[in-house]
Amino acid sequence: MADRTYLKPPWMQQHVGNRLAPLFGRSMVSRLSVRGRTSGRWRTVPVAVLDHEGERYLVSYRGLSDWALNLRATPECRLTVRGRTEELTTEEVPEAERPPIMAAYREKFGSMPTVSSVLTALPDPADHPVFRLRSRG
Template sequence: MTSAQPRYLRPGRFVRAIRMDAFVAFLVRRGVNVWGSRVLSVRGRKSGEMRTTPVNLLTFDGEQYLVAPRGHTQWVRNLRAAGEGELRLGDKVQRFTAIELPDEAKPALLRAYLKRWAWEVGAFFDGVGPKSTDEELRAAAPNHPIFRLTIEP
């Protein structure tokens, strides 16, 4: 399902009202690991200022990945432009470089991501879940950018 316009799903009214992202970011900045959440910092492609947002860090086959459940968000666009960023959990900051994966490399990663976080992000995947076929996951892949991270020592 490829469209001319990259897909982006805005947070719903309820999520915006309770400011869930802000609450998770508050906890993560204080060192509380909320199901693998980190605060992502990446330089804005227009402003040049550091921008932050909570993300779920996926570890799969010894590698670390960021998956964009809401699609082609601002953090995705900024990370594409910058190619690097930081992940924070409490006082621990990890600098990284990122490479965006092609769609054909995504099915196993999407399955692993949904297996862990479908309860939180499943609504953004249009019925695709951890038990979906590879074909269904491949069809969803263009709507969900994934970056492989190389953490700096």
């Protein structure tokens, strides 16, 4: 996809850091499981869930990631926080509503390794898919 804005994580983060993140950042890092848009198989990645103004959000801070593309195709997901798994559905936040969410995300998670530098490299909120989490039911 030629117009896909995405900053691929360095090898070390992708293959080592993402596996260790839930161990060291248990208070900030959750595990998101989404169905692959082609395979239908469950894929799991570490994410930081933003609580903002009474809502919970997932921000694809590196841009249009595979998990964001998967959520666009199938908005149902599983979120595991401290060993507890929730079945959720998502709704993508329109670009016009993203700036305050992105500002809150930077404020809360900007001190995490790579987050601030990636958000500086991709400053436009339109480059970051944002999903509002909803309980299924």
